[in-house]
Amino acid sequence: MADVSxxxxxxxxxxxTIGPLAGGLVAPMLPELSQSLHTSVTDAAGSVTVYFIPFAxxxxxxxxxxxxxxxxxxVRAAYLVFVVASLGCMVAPNLEIFLAGRAxxxxxxxxTSPLLLASLGDLVPRERLGRAVGLYASCMSGGQSFxxxxxxxxxxxxWRLGFAVVAVVSVALAFVPPLGEPRPGTSAPPWxxxxxxxxxxxxxxxxxxxxxxxGLPFLVALYAHDFLGAxxxxxxxxxxxxxLAGLVLGPVWGMVCDRVGARTVxxxxxxxxAGLIAAIGLTGALWSLAVCWTVAGAASAMLTVSLQNLTxxxxxxxxxxxVSVVSGFRFAGSALAPAAWLPVYHNGSTIAFALAGSTQLIxxxxxxxxxxxHDPAALR
Numbered sequence: 522m523a524d525v526s527x528x529x530x531x532x533x534x535x536x537x538t539i540g541p542l543a544g545g546l547v548a549p550m551l552p553e554l555s556q557s558l559h560t561s562v563t564d565a566a567g568s569v570t571v572y573f574i575p576f577a578x579x580x581x582x583x584x585x586x587x588x589x590x591x592x593x594x595x596v597r598a599a600y601l602v603f604v605v606a607s608l609g610c611m612v613a614p615n616l617e618i619f620l621a622g623r624a625x626x627x628x629x630x631x632x633t634s635p636l637l638l639a640s641l642g643d644l645v646p647r648e649r650l651g652r653a654v655g656l657y658a659s660c661m662s663g664g665q666s667f668x669x670x671x672x673x674x675x676x677x678x679x680w681r682l683g684f685a686v687v688a689v690v691s692v693a694l695a696f697v698p699p700l701g702e703p704r705p706g707t708s709a710p711p712w713x714x715x716x717x718x719x720x721x722x723x724x725x726x727x728x729x730x731x732x733x734x735x736g737l738p739f740l741v742a743l744y745a746h747d748f749l750g751a752x753x754x755x756x757x758x759x760x761x762x763x764x765l766a767g768l769v770l771g772p773v774w775g776m777v778c779d780r781v782g783a784r785t786v787x788x789x790x791x792x793x794x795a796g797l798i799a800a801i802g803l804t805g806a807l808w809s810l811a812v813c814w815t816v817a818g819a820a821s822a823m824l825t826v827s828l829q830n831l832t833x834x835x836x837x838x839x840x841x842x843x844v845s846v847v848s849g850f851r852f853a854g855s856a857l858a859p860a861a862w863l864p865v866y867h868n869g870s871t872i873a874f875a876l877a878g879s880t881q882l883i884x885x886x887x888x889x890x891x892x893x894x895h896d897p898a899a900l901r
Contacts, residue, residue, distance in 0.1 A: 530644050530653075532697035534660045536596070536637045539603065539690055540630035541664030542671065544572050546683045547623075550676035557680065560616045571620050572627035577852040579631035584845025587636045588710040592701025592841065599632040600698070603691035607684040626687075634661075635845030640699035642833055642840055648779065654833065655775020655826045662767035662822070710839035715846055719891065723832055723843075724850040726787070726887035730828065731854030732861060733880030734794055734821045738763070740862055740877070741801060741814055744870055749807050759807055762815025767822035774826040783830035784888050790823025791885035795878040802874030824884060825851075831891070 547554065547568050554565040587595040606625040613619035638657055645653040675683035704710060714720070738760050745751040745759055778786050797817040804810040828847060836843040858877075866873035 526644060529697060529699060530641075532694055533637045533640055533644065533699055534657060535690070536600075536633055536694050537657050537660035538664030539687065539694065540576075540634050541661050542668045542690075543603070543607070543626050543630065543687050544569075544576070545665055545668030546672040546675075546687070549673035550680040550683065553676045553680045554619070558613065558616045558619055564616055568620055568623045571624045572630075573852060573856065574627065575624055576627035576631050577849050577856060579628055580635055580845040580849030580852070582845070583631040584635040584639065585710050585712060585715070585839055585842035587632055587845075588639075588701070588839060588841045589704055591703035592636050592640055593698045594703065595632055595701075596636050597695050597698040599629045600691045600695035602629040603633075604688045604695075607688035607691065611681040611684045611688075631845070631849075635848050636701075636841050637699060638829065638848075639833065639841035639844045640701060643700055650833065651777075651779035651783065651826075651830050652772055652775040654829045655771040655773065655778070657771075658775070658822065658826050658829060659768050659771030662764050662771060666761070666764035666768055710842055712839075712842070714836045714839060715842055717836075719835055720843060720846065722887045722890050723828060723835060723847050726791075726824075726884040727828055727847045727850040728854040728857075729880045729884040729887070730791065730821070730824050731851045732858050733798060733854075733877040733884075734817065734824070735763075735851075736855035736858030737798065737862070737877060739859060740866060740873065741810070743866065744801065744874075745807060745810060748870060749805075749810065751807050755807060759811040760814065762811055763818030763821070766815050766818035767825070770819050770822050771826055774823045775830070777823075778827060778830045783827045784891055787824050787827025787831070787888045788885045790820045790827060791881045791888065794820035794824060795881035795885075798878035798881065799875045800878075802871040824881075827888070831888075 547565075551562050551565045554560075554568070555562045558565065602625060606622045606629060609625070610619055610622035613622060638654070641650065641653045641657060671686060672680075672683050675681075675686070741760060742756045745756040751759065774786060774790075794817055797813050797820060801810055801813045801817070804813060828851075829844070832843050832847045833840060835847075862873050862877055865876060
């Protein structure tokens with residue numbers, strides 16, 4: 522029985538990589554996609570947007586629906602949809618069908634990521650939950666960090682191979698879904714607790730954390746090009762450290778959450794990130810920008826792991842629903858970042874990074890306000 526639980530736990534961590542992998546796969550293959558689908562690179566780039574829009578929006582309800590339908594059944598069905606959508610992208614004869622496949626992939630991911638994270642509460646003892654959540658965050662960072670590499674390698678041979686990888690992995694994961702039976706009638710997870718003040722504070726912290734942190738790679742790349750004279754290749758290298766820091770340090774921050782409390786870790790990460798993001802607009806060399814951005818990635822990972830831990834215990838009767846809502850707000854922050862900061866950047870890069878960094882202070886303030894609104898053990 523212990524071996525079965527261990528296999529399920531490994532499958533949960535593997536499942537954490539598949540969504541980010543599918544999401545970022547197309548970035549390095551846009552020229553090949555545009556040529557194969559007889560369209561422009563700009564139109565092909567729309568495949569990134571159409572993936573994340575349903576992914577973010579559906580997470581507002583996917584966790585609660587998944588709990589009602591049954592976590593096991595929902596995640597397995599989502600993996601099978603991954604397979605069908607990936608195969609659809611592989612054989613797409615034109616851009617319209619390819620974009621439809623990408624949208625379906627994003628929708629399916631909305632029914633895997635939050636439910637997999639919530640399932641850790643049933644697979645891991647409470648005293649080790651923080652480390653488990655941190656490792657889950659690391660796996661997501663790993664999928665995000667390595668998806669351009671896999672996509673680039675596939676594009677060098679045939680871009681369709683990248684989607685074949687997603688399909689094969691999804692088939693394997695469908696055989697090992699997490700536990701969780703349907704909860705109909707009176708046992709169904711409630712919607713009302715998701716509208717609490719506590720959930721509002723967590724959602725505020727989540728959207729602020731990505732709006733002025735993880736959602737800024739485009740702004741950092743622009744600064745590297747415009748003010749430091751970096752080539753696209755060197756600008757890309759300078760951005761890698763953010764994701765790698767999260768990949769390496771996720772489990773560490775999870776253990777720290779277990780020892781000193783998730784709320785404290787989140788506040789420290791948010792305040793530290795605020796200073797580092799603001800400092801990027803003052804850097805005068807590519808190496809110093811890379812250092813600031815990498816350490817900002819470590820601080821962002823602190824805040825993300827903290828939020829995931831706090832959300833796991835925010836609504837005991839609907840854990841997956843709480844996780845999916847807060848996750849949806851996180852990715853909404855990424856979606857809003859270009860519209861929020863590009864106009865400011867064009868009027869002054871230093872001001873843009875200072876204002877972006879200040880949103881991290883909003884995240885910290887929201888976490889501070891959680892005191893007294895939840896289990897002290899989870900918030901200390």
